[in-house]
Amino acid sequence: xxxxxxxxxxxxxxxxxxxxxxxxxxxxxxxxxxxxxxxxxxxxxxxxxxxxxxxxxxxxxxxxxxxxxxxxxxxxxxxxxxxxxxxxxxxxxxxxxxxxxxxxxxxxxxxxxxxxxxxxxxxxxxxxxxxxxxxxxxxxxxxxxxxxxxxxxxxxxxxxxxxxxxxxxxxxxxxxxxxxxxxxxxxxxxxxxxxxxxxxxxxxxxxxxxxxxxxxxxxxxxxxxxxxxxxxxxxxxxxxxxxxxxxxxxxxxxxxxxxxxxxxxxxxxxxxxxxxxxxxxxxxxxxxxxxxxxxxxxxxxxxxxxxxxxxxxx
Amino acid sequence: xxxxxxxxxxxxxxxxxxxxxxxxxxxxxxxxxxxxxxxxxxxxxxxxxxxxxxxxxxxxxxxxxxxxxxxxxxxxxxxxxxxxxxxxxxxxxxxxxxxxxxxxxxxxxxxxxxxxxxxxxxxxxxxxxxxxxxxxxxxxxxxxxxxxxxxxxxxxxxxxxxxxxxxxxxxxxxxxxxxxxxxxxxxxxxxxxxxxxxxxxxxxxxxxxxxxxxxxxxxxxxxxxxxxxxxxxxxxxxxxxxxxxxxxxxxxxxxxxxxxxxxx
Numbered sequence: 001x002x003x004x005x006x007x008x009x010x011x012x013x014x015x016x017x018x019x020x021x022x023x024x025x026x027x028x029x030x031x032x033x034x035x036x037x038x039x040x041x042x043x044x045x046x047x048x049x050x051x052x053x054x055x056x057x058x059x060x061x062x063x064x065x066x067x068x069x070x071x072x073x074x075x076x077x078x079x080x081x082x083x084x085x086x087x088x089x090x091x092x093x094x095x096x097x098x099x100x101x102x103x104x105x106x107x108x109x110x111x112x113x114x115x116x117x118x119x120x121x122x123x124x125x126x127x128x129x130x131x132x133x134x135x136x137x138x139x140x141x142x143x144x145x146x147x148x149x150x151x152x153x154x155x156x157x158x159x160x161x162x163x164x165x166x167x168x169x170x171x172x173x174x175x176x177x178x179x180x181x182x183x184x185x186x187x188x189x190x191x192x193x194x195x196x197x198x199x200x201x202x203x204x205x206x207x208x209x210x211x212x213x214x215x216x217x218x219x220x221x222x223x224x225x226x227x228x229x230x231x232x233x234x235x236x237x238x239x240x241x242x243x244x245x246x247x248x249x250x251x252x253x254x255x256x257x258x259x260x261x262x263x264x265x266x267x268x269x270x271x272x273x274x275x276x277x278x279x280x281x282x283x284x285x286x287x288x289x290x291x292x293x294x295x296x297x298x299x300x301x302x303x304x305x306x307x308x309x310x311x312x313x314x
Numbered sequence: 315x316x317x318x319x320x321x322x323x324x325x326x327x328x329x330x331x332x333x334x335x336x337x338x339x340x341x342x343x344x345x346x347x348x349x350x351x352x353x354x355x356x357x358x359x360x361x362x363x364x365x366x367x368x369x370x371x372x373x374x375x376x377x378x379x380x381x382x383x384x385x386x387x388x389x390x391x392x393x394x395x396x397x398x399x400x401x402x403x404x405x406x407x408x409x410x411x412x413x414x415x416x417x418x419x420x421x422x423x424x425x426x427x428x429x430x431x432x433x434x435x436x437x438x439x440x441x442x443x444x445x446x447x448x449x450x451x452x453x454x455x456x457x458x459x460x461x462x463x464x465x466x467x468x469x470x471x472x473x474x475x476x477x478x479x480x481x482x483x484x485x486x487x488x489x490x491x492x493x494x495x496x497x498x499x500x501x502x503x504x505x506x507x508x509x510x511x512x513x514x515x516x517x518x519x520x521x522x523x524x525x526x527x528x529x530x531x532x533x534x535x536x537x538x539x540x541x542x543x544x545x546x547x548x549x550x551x552x553x554x555x556x557x558x559x560x561x562x563x564x565x566x567x568x569x570x571x572x573x574x575x576x577x578x
Contacts, residue, residue, distance in 0.1 A: 011478075045447065064484070064489050066444075085377065095456055098409065098444035107408060107539025110439040129326065129436055130327040136544030143539065172444045177453045178487035182472065184480050192478050198577060220577050230499075232350075236498045239478045245433065253577055263548050264327075274575055275553070275569060286324070288552045292571055296560025312569070 002032040002083040005076065005144075006050070007096065009088040009151070010063060011192075013038070019086045021154040022147065026084065026122050029159060037076060037169075039063055048161035056110065057170045064181055064215040066095035068173040074103050075171060086147040097148040106143025113153040117254035126150075131244030131267030152194055152248040152270060189221060193240050198222025199251045201242055202298070203265075204229040205258020205280065209299035210236065213257065216302050219309050225249065227259050243268040257298035261286025315468050316370045316427040320416060321352035321388075322517065323381035324436045346384050350496050351431025352547035357500035358461055359429050360392050365463070369393050372423065376404065376416055382518065389514040390505045396514075401523040403530050408538035409441035415444070415533065417449030418526050428491040432456045440493065447491040454491035455484060459498050484526045 004023040009015040016036060036043075036050040039061070043053050054076065061068035077085065085104075087097040089111055098219070101108035115126035116136065123136040124147060139145045193199060200209050200217040201220050204227065213224045226236035228243055242249055244267040256277040259265060261284050269275075269289070277290040278298045287293040294301055326345040348356070363369040373388050375381060376399040389396045399419055404522035407415065421426070428450075430443040447454030458473045471492055472485045481506050485493070494500065510529060518528070523533070531537060558564035572578045 056346065064482070070448075091457055091475075093530040094440050095444055098439075098441040099454075100446045101441075102410060102413065102445045105410070105539075107410065108441060109540060110437075110441060125546070126356065127548070128545075131548060134546040134548060135542050136546065138541045138543050139539065140541055141446055141539040178490075179453050179455065180485045181482060182485055183483040185482075186574065187478065187480050220572070234499060237476075238495065239476070253572075253575070266550055267548065269550075274571070276571070282557055287555055287557075289550055290555045291553055292568055293528060293555050293557045294560050294564050294568060295557055296564070301560050301565070304560070304562075305568060308569045 001212070002027045003035065003080055004084045004086065005035045005037060005067075005073070005080070005307040006086045007073065007088065007093065008036065008038045008040060008264070009090060010039060010092050011088075011090050011151075013040050013042065015050045015151065016046055017158070018154045018156045019088065019149055020049060021098065021156040022086055022112070022115060022149060022158075023084065026145070032083075035076070035080065035082070037073065039069070043166065047164050049156075049158060050164055051162055053164055054164045054169050055166065060119055060170065061173050062181070062298055064092070065177045065179065066092065068094065068176040069096050070099045070103060071173045071175055072169060072171075075170070077104060082144050084147070087146070087148045089148040089150050093148055097146060101143075101146045103147070104143050105141075106146050107139050107141060108146045108148065109137045109139070110148045111150045112147045113150050123185050127244050127267050130262075130264035132263045135275065150248060152250060176278055185238065193223050193225045193242070196223040196245055196249075197252045198255075199225045199242075199249060199253070201225040201227065201257045201259060202230055202236070202257050203227035205257030205260075206230075206298045207233060207235055207258075209302070212299060212302045214253075215306060219306060220253070222251070227262075227265050231283050256286050256290070257301070259286050260284045262290070315362070315366065315368070316372075316425045317362065317427050317428070317429055318372045318374055318420060318423060319336060319352070319356045319359050320420070320428060320430045320443070321373055321375050322349045322354060322431075322434055322442075323347070323375055323377050323384045324349045324434060327435055344380065348384060348388070349431050349435050351433055351494060353387060353431070353502050354496055354498045354500040355429040355431050355492075355494040356388065356391075356393075357502045358494060358498070361500065362463060362466065362504060363392055364555070372397065372425075374399070374416065374420065376400070376412055378405065385518055386514045387505070388419050389517050390509040391510060395519065396517065397519045397521055399521045399526070403523050403528070403534050406535040406538065407533055408540050409437075409439065409445055410539055411533050411537045413442050413445035413449050415526060415528065416446050418528070419521055420446070421450060427466075427471060428452070428489070430491060430493045432493040432495045443491055449489075452490050453486050454493065455486060456493045458492055458494045461494070539561040
C-alpha cells in the first residue's frame with residue numbers, strides 16, 4: 001500500500017481534499033493510505049476523506065514559518081516513509097515544497113496540473129514557458145515523489161467515508177525561522193477571484209478604461225480580473241491576475257474585455273461555462289474559445305451594455 | 315553593507331516556439347533578458363547603494379556563456395562585481411543541483427543579504443531562492459512587494475508581502491534571502507551613454523567547475539532528480555463562436571445571452 005502525505009491548503013482548508021485526486025491518479029482508488037497534515041484548528045471538512053489527520057499542536061510553529069513547518073514534515077517523513085508528498089501551490093506552499101525537497105534530497109515538480117500513468121511510469125504534467133507548453137516530468141532517484149499542486153487544477157470526488165484517525169504532532173521544532181510578523185493590514189482586494197461565478201476580466205485593450213470594469217462587475221454581481229499585461233503595467237494588482245503566472249479560475253461566466261488570449265492567460269481558464277470576448281481583433285486567440293465575440297472597443301461595449309442593463313432594471 | 319543579487323538570464327518566452335513533433339523548443343534566436351522579478355531585486359540593491367556608497371553589490375548568475383552579454387550589461391550599471399557560474403557540466407541541472415552550485419560559490423563570498431526575484435519567467439517556479447536559502451541555512455521570504463530602506467541593514471530587514479487578503483509586514487534577521495516580485499515596481503536605472511560604451515569584458519568573473527569541484531555525477535542531468543521526458547502543446551476546446559458587432563444588435567445579443575443564462 002502506497003503512502004501519500006498531503007499538507008494543508010492553508011488558504012482554503014476544504015480544498016486540501018482535492019489533492020487526493022493526484023494520489024488517486026498515481027496509485028488508483030483504494031490503493032494508498034492518505035495522511036493530511038494540518039496547522040489549523042478545524043479539520044471537520046477533511047474527516048472521512050483521509051485515513052490519517054495529523055494536527056500540529058497549537059503554538060508549535062508559526063503559520064508563516066516554512067522552516068519550522070519543514071521540520072515537522074521532515075520528521076513525519078522519517079517516521080512514515082511516504083511515497084509521495086503533495087503541497088498545495090499556495091504562497092506558503094511555494095516556500096515549503098522546495099525547502100523540504102532539498103532536505104529530503106528529492107526532486108520537486110512545481111505547479112502540477114495533471115498526472116499521466118503510462119507503462120508503470122508516473123508522468124507529472126506541468127505548464128512551462130509561461131504556459132506555452134506542457135511538460136511531462138519523470139521523478140528519478142530514491143526520495144519520495146514531491147509536487148506542488150496548482151490551486152484549482154484537480155477536483156476530488158469523494159468515495160465511501162473513511163474511518164479517519166486523528167493524531168497530534170507535538171515534537172518541538174528544531175530550526176524555527178528568525179522572522180517576526182510585525183503587522184497585518186487588510187488588502188484592498190479582499191476577495192479571491194477564484195470564488196466568483198462571474199469574472200469581468202480586462203487586458204491590454206482596456207488599460208485606459210480599466211476602472212469601468214468594476215461597474216459592470218457590480219451590475220453582474222461578479223468580480224474584476226486582469227491579464228498579466230495590466231498587472232505588469234501596475235494597472236491591476238497581482239492578486240486578480242488570471243493565467244499561468246496568476247490564478248486558475250473556473251467561473252460560470254468569463255467576460256474577456258480587450259484580452260488577446262496568450263497561452264499564458266488561457267492556462268488560467270478551466271471549466272468555464274460561458275465565455276464572452278470583446279476585442280477589436282475578432283481572430284484573437286481567446287475569440288476561438290468564446291460563445292460570443294463582440295467585435296469592437298471594450299470601453300464602448302461596457303457603456304452600451306450598462307445602459308441596456310439600467311433600462312432593464314428600471 | 316554587502317548585498318549579493320542572485321539573478322537568472324532567461325529567454326523572452328514570447329519569442330519561443332514549441333516544436334512538439336520533435337519535442338524541442340526553438341528559442342535559440344529568442345532575446346535573452348534579465349528575469350523581470352530579479353531586475354526588481356537588483357534595482358532595490360542599486361537604490362541602497364545610491365544612498366550608501368559603502369554598500370557593495372555583487373550580481374551572481376548561473377547559466378551558459380550565452381548569458382555573458384546580459385551580465386556585462388549589468389556591470390555597466392553601478393554593480394561592483396559580476397559573477398557568471400558557467401560550465402558545460404552544469405547544463406541540464408534541475409533546481410536542486412542549481413541551488414547547490416550557487417550555494418557553494420556564495421558560501422565563499424561575504425554578504426549581509428541575498429536579494430533575488432520570486433519567480434522565474436521560463437520555469438515559472440520559485441524553487442532556487444528557497445533551495446538556496448536551505449543550502450546556506452538561511453531564512454527566506456517570497457513575494458516581497460516593498461523593502462523598507464530605513465530598516466534594511468546588516469542586522470535586519472523589514473519588508474511587506476502581499477496576498478489576496480492582506481499586506482503583512484515582517485522583520486527578518488540578516489543574513490537572509492529576500493525574494494522580490496514585479497509588483498514591487500523597483501526599476502533599474504538607465505545606463506549612461508559613457509557606461510554603455512565602456513568595455514567591461516575583463517570585469518566579469520567566470521566561475522567553472524574547476525573552482526567549485528563538484529563530481530560530474532552530482533551535477534547536470536546525472537545529479538538531477540527530475541527529468542523532462544515529454545512536451546505537449548496546450549490545447550483548448552474551441553467553440554462555435556457567434557461574432558457580433560459592437561452595436562445595438564450586438565449588445566442585445568449579449569444581453570439576451572446573459573439573461574437566458576441567469577446572470578441578469
